[in-house]
Amino acid sequence: MKHIFLNLKRFDITPDRGGVNRLAPPAEWGATVASSIRSVAARRARECEFAAFLPEAHLIGAVGALEPEGALGIGCQGVHGADTAKGGNFGAFTTLRTANSVAELGVTWALIGHCEERMSLRAIMAEAGVEGPDAEAAAGRILNREVLAAQAAGLKVLFCLGERESELDQADEVLAAQLTAGLSGADLSRAVVAYEPVWSIGPGKTPADAPYIRRVACLLKDTVPGIDVVYGGGLKADNARMLASIPEIDGGLIALTRFSGEIGFYPDEYREIVDLYLG
Numbered sequence: 001m002k003h004i005f006l007n008l009k010r011f012d013i014t015p016d017r018g019g020v021n022r023l024a025p026p027a028e029w030g031a032t033v034a035s036s037i038r039s040v041a042a043r044r045a046r047e048c049e050f051a052a053f054l055p056e057a058h059l060i061g062a063v064g065a066l067e068p069e070g071a072l073g074i075g076c077q078g079v080h081g082a083d084t085a086k087g088g089n090f091g092a093f094t095t096l097r098t099a100n101s102v103a104e105l106g107v108t109w110a111l112i113g114h115c116e117e118r119m120s121l122r123a124i125m126a127e128a129g130v131e132g133p134d135a136e137a138a139a140g141r142i143l144n145r146e147v148l149a150a151q152a153a154g155l156k157v158l159f160c161l162g163e164r165e166s167e168l169d170q171a172d173e174v175l176a177a178q179l180t181a182g183l184s185g186a187d188l189s190r191a192v193v194a195y196e197p198v199w200s201i202g203p204g205k206t207p208a209d210a211p212y213i214r215r216v217a218c219l220l221k222d223t224v225p226g227i228d229v230v231y232g233g234g235l236k237a238d239n240a241r242m243l244a245s246i247p248e249i250d251g252g253l254i255a256l257t258r259f260s261g262e263i264g265f266y267p268d269e270y271r272e273i274v275d276l277y278l279g
Helices: 026-043 057-063 098-104 115-127 133-152 166-182 210-223 242-245 267-278
Strands: 001-006 046-056 071-074 109-112 156-161 191-195 228-231 251-253
Touching: 001 191, 001 228, 001 267, 026 046, 026 057, 026 071, 046 057, 046 098, 046 109, 046 156, 057 071, 098 133, 098 251, 109 242, 115 133, 133 156, 133 166, 156 166, 166 210, 191 210, 210 242, 242 267, 251 267
Parallel strands: 001 046, 001 251, 046 071, 071 109, 109 156, 156 191, 191 228, 228 251
Antiparallel strands: none
């Protein structure tokens, strides 16, 4: 089965504060997102698994807008690596989002290891003078604790990984190390990997082509047999058919749907991307 994920990052912020939310007032944004795409998930549920990852303030509204036994899952953008436990910590996690807390809200997925989370971890460690291979190894251990905490709470995990431009010469080793560290001890039946070629994402960058993406997907599937791999570099209208042509790619991660003019996420364009990809 294919997987289509939606990661709306901090796309809840309105343009007057520098954001791209033209969809709904912030207080209604999460519910509007879920309401607007749940019919797409229902229509293609036999072919594809759907989940949308939203900032924490919008999880309650989004979950509340779902239909009972519906096909759309709601996910959080990361969890803390520790959690409440019977006979243990009963909730002293000020400022931290634990997996049990979002599971009790009805969330069923967690997004872990996104390139922006990895960048934040590297920055924190650099402040302590830890950089290079030591920082990468430490990030892998931290992310693995998040994966295991999410699964312990009953969540499924979308685990992101990818190589930066400075790592292209040793990309295979970098990707294999990120994958094995992050999913060590995890239940692979409740995990999907999103491949983000960080070096190719963003204005002015040359997008990764089909042969490169296919080679990486094969590498990841060889490293962890049985794992599903989706393209996390952005499933869009202009690459949907190309990605659909790669048999080793099991879906994609959508973020923005419009990249010029009034950029942002638009449900009608989301539907178009899904239909282009699934055919």
